[in-house]
Amino acid sequence: xxxxxxLDASVxxxxxxxxxxxxxxxxxxxxxxxxxxxxxxxxxLLLIEVAASVSRQTGQAMRAKEAINTxxxxxxxxxxxxxxxxxxxxxxAAIDLQLRAGDAIYVAPAxxxxxxxVSWDKEQLQRARSLVATFTPDSYVF
Amino acid sequence: xxxxxxxxxxxxxDEILRLVKEKGETFEVxxxxxxxxxxxxxxxxxxxxxxxxxxxxxxxxxxxxxxxPYWPENTDAVEIVRDVRRDL
Numbered sequence: 001x002x003x004x005x006x007l008d009a010s011v012x013x014x015x016x017x018x019x020x021x022x023x024x025x026x027x028x029x030x031x032x033x034x035x036x037x038x039x040x041x042x043x044x045l046l047l048i049e050v051a052a053s054v055s056r057q058t059g060q061a062m063r064a065k066e067a068i069n070t071x072x073x074x075x076x077x078x079x080x081x082x083x084x085x086x087x088x089x090x091x092x093a094a095i096d097l098q099l100r101a102g103d104a105i106y107v108a109p110a111x112x113x114x115x116x117x118v119s120w121d122k123e124q125l126q127r128a129r130s131l132v133a134t135f136t137p138d139s140y141v142f
Numbered sequence: 143x144x145x146x147x148x149x150x151x152x153x154x155x156d157e158i159l160r161l162v163k164e165k166g167e168t169f170e171v172x173x174x175x176x177x178x179x180x181x182x183x184x185x186x187x188x189x190x191x192x193x194x195x196x197x198x199x200x201x202x203x204x205x206x207x208x209x210x211p212y213w214p215e216n217t218d219a220v221e222i223v224r225d226v227r228r229d230l
Contacts, residue, residue, distance in 0.1 A: 010223045013219035014218070015206065016206045016209060017206070017222070018206055018213070020213075020219050022218065034199060049226050053219075053223060053226050054209065057212075057214060057222055058209050058212035059212065060209055060212055065165070066166065066201075066205055067202060069166040069167065070166070070198050073166075073194070073198050074198045075191050076195060101227075102227035121220050121223070
């Protein structure tokens with residue numbers, strides 16, 4: 001059975017941002033994960049965060065749209081809607097772990113599906129650790 | 143993904159197909175408020191899902207390369223995401 005993880009927007013943005021301090025590690029991790037045909041489970045919020053990050057930081061609206069359309073087209077990326085069940089899981093996680101709202105939205109599908117969360121955000125990883133398995137890309141064991 | 147009704151699809155079919163073909167846009171079509179269909183770019187003829195995915199990953203790497211010069215310095219992805227997350 002192939003692996004499934006929730007990949008936080010911080011990893012996606014570092015992968016798209018070639019000057020980023022974590023770009024190389026994100027690229028290596030994604031290349032390895034894709035080669036092993038792993039599934040990436042993503043809350044729909046990811047699309048908004050990547051779109052906003054690219055557009056706000058680079059001013060490249062058309063490339064932001066192209067990136068989002070391309071992300072949506074990949075069969076190994078499963079976008080999950082923020083339905084009422086996921087909202088309740090995120091609410092509970094936000095309360096219990098004192099998470100940022102956006103962080104809780106990534107923790108929720110990881111908890112619901114019992115799969116790891118991979119992120120570069122140390123605060124998110126530290127607070128989510130008691131609920132889900134957490135890794136940075138360079139600490140993830142294939 | 144944009145949403146449009148069945149009647150709007152009929153009226154704008156040429157424009158919609160052009161947006162799908164040229165810009166890769168996707169649409170969901172509703173009838174009486176219920177989503178009944180999705181419209182999006184077709185894979186290249188004869189292309190498998192794996193080949194389509196490989197093309198998409200290569201496209202993303204190209205986009206990342208093209209974006210390279212436009213990213214500001216003195217920040218990182220975690221801060222960038224925190225910035226947009228504060229906009230929730």
